[in-house]
Amino acid sequence: MRRIYLDNNATTPLAPEVFEAMKPYLASDYGNASSIHWFGQNVKAAVETAREQVARLLGARAREIVLTSGGTEADNLAIFGILGAARQKEKHIITSSIEHHAVMNAGKALEQQGVEVTYLRVGSEGIVDPDDVGRAIRPETVLISIMHANNEIGTIQPVPEIARIAAEHDIYFHTDAVQSAGKIPLNVEELGVDLLSLSAHKIHGPQGVGALYVRRGTPLRPLLYGGHHERDRRAGTENVAGAVGFGKAAEMAANPAAGEIEGVARLRDQLESGILANVPQVRINGDPQRRLPSTSNLEFSYVEGEGFVIAMDLKGVACSTGAACSSGSLEPSHVMSAIRKTADQARSSIRFSLSRFNTMEDIQHTLEILPGVVEHLRSLSPRYKKPVAV
Numbered sequence: 001m002r003r004i005y006l007d008n009n010a011t012t013p014l015a016p017e018v019f020e021a022m023k024p025y026l027a028s029d030y031g032n033a034s035s036i037h038w039f040g041q042n043v044k045a046a047v048e049t050a051r052e053q054v055a056r057l058l059g060a061r062a063r064e065i066v067l068t069s070g071g072t073e074a075d076n077l078a079i080f081g082i083l084g085a086a087r088q089k090e091k092h093i094i095t096s097s098i099e100h101h102a103v104m105n106a107g108k109a110l111e112q113q114g115v116e117v118t119y120l121r122v123g124s125e126g127i128v129d130p131d132d133v134g135r136a137i138r139p140e141t142v143l144i145s146i147m148h149a150n151n152e153i154g155t156i157q158p159v160p161e162i163a164r165i166a167a168e169h170d171i172y173f174h175t176d177a178v179q180s181a182g183k184i185p186l187n188v189e190e191l192g193v194d195l196l197s198l199s200a201h202k203i204h205g206p207q208g209v210g211a212l213y214v215r216r217g218t219p220l221r222p223l224l225y226g227g228h229h230e231r232d233r234r235a236g237t238e239n240v241a242g243a244v245g246f247g248k249a250a251e252m253a254a255n256p257a258a259g260e261i262e263g264v265a266r267l268r269d270q271l272e273s274g275i276l277a278n279v280p281q282v283r284i285n286g287d288p289q290r291r292l293p294s295t296s297n298l299e300f301s302y303v304e305g306e307g308f309v310i311a312m313d314l315k316g317v318a319c320s321t322g323a324a325c326s327s328g329s330l331e332p333s334h335v336m337s338a339i340r341k342t343a344d345q346a347r348s349s350i351r352f353s354l355s356r357f358n359t360m361e362d363i364q365h366t367l368e369i370l371p372g373v374v375e376h377l378r379s380l381s382p383r384y385k386k387p388v389a390v
């Protein structure tokens with residue numbers, strides 16, 4: 001059966017070039033990057049090249065990049081790292097109500113430790129109002145963490161405006177840029193951020209590796225203690241092959257082929273307009289303009305999302321009901337609740353997320369099978385009344 005992958009916000013296929021770059025470090029080029037002999041220095045050089053490649057994607061310096069086990073660890077390191085280094089007694093952080101679980105649940109854990117956390121509401125299109133950030137600031141605010149692009153609905157937050165407000169108040173600002181990397185420009189100077197999270201497997205790199213950008217001079221308490229790796233910010237023997245793959249993926253993300261991102265946007269638009277033209281009672285979730293070029297989140301009234309994902313999967317098309325981590329739970333997604341969706345609307349919402357590996361044939365094939373799946377599921381819904389043709 002032909003299989004089509006439209007769940008790239010969950011993870012992306014490894015780019016062949018990335019696999020090629022990693023191979024030697026899985027097969028023959030072993031060594032501990034802390035060893036002083038040839039084997040160690042050989043892999044150390046590979047890790048440092050990767051660090052430079054990641055830094056270049058962000059317009060940062062290599063020494064500002066802390067390699068981690070992924071986006072989740074980068075988010076946790078940013079939040080607990082800043083909080084742990086802050087000296088005052090009363091601490092407050094500001095984040096949003098649509099963050100990835102890696103930030104949201106870090107906030108919940110901090111609340112247990114007595115830190116006050118403000119979860120800013122967003123508008124119904126899923127965007128944080130920078131004025132709300134300004135209003136939430138208190139004398140004891142030590143960190144603001146607002147994601148760059150949302151993983152469920154793709155909305156892009158006004159990060160430069162929020163970063164300016166944070167800087168005016170001398171508050172550290174972190175952004176989770178895991179989803180925006182490789183899709184929209186990502187320059188730490190233009191964004192004005194102090195900390196920024198990345199994950200390799202969302203940009204066609206391997207799973208289990210990511211990075212936190214830490215602006216020079218930003219105090220950070222480590223999460224992990226051990227050797228002096230990563231300039232004392234993250235102990236543990238380097239994941240050499242992972243770092244090399246991440247570096248290659250970052251290099252490719254920083255230098256996309258001509259028209260590549262526009263091509264993904266065109267496919268997403270074709271998928272979306274094809275669905276809207278052929279299936280009644282479908283609505284776009286989030287902001288149709290200010291969103292990633294690769295993401296489409298649609299509400300199919302009277303369609304049960306899990307059933308839709310399974311029915312599409314049986315026909316070879318992979319999509320999702322939202323964040324991979326919250327799929328399977330009965331609670332509606334916190335992002336959907338935050339954009340004022342009812343539980344029913346949230347349950348009827350489907351995320352399609354594309355990458356440069358998708359083709360026009362993928363979209364055509366999806367558009368051929370999707371209307372039938374929707375119609376079938378609606379026919380099973382007791383509440384659905386077929387619109388009467390006029």
Ligand SMILES: *Cc1c(COP(=O)(O)O)cnc(C)c1O
Nearest residue numbers: 070071072100102151178179199
């Ligand atoms: C996937 C994702 C993460 C987590 O990254 P991992 O490398 O899978 O731990 C964090 N934030 C966002 C926005 C993501 O999409």
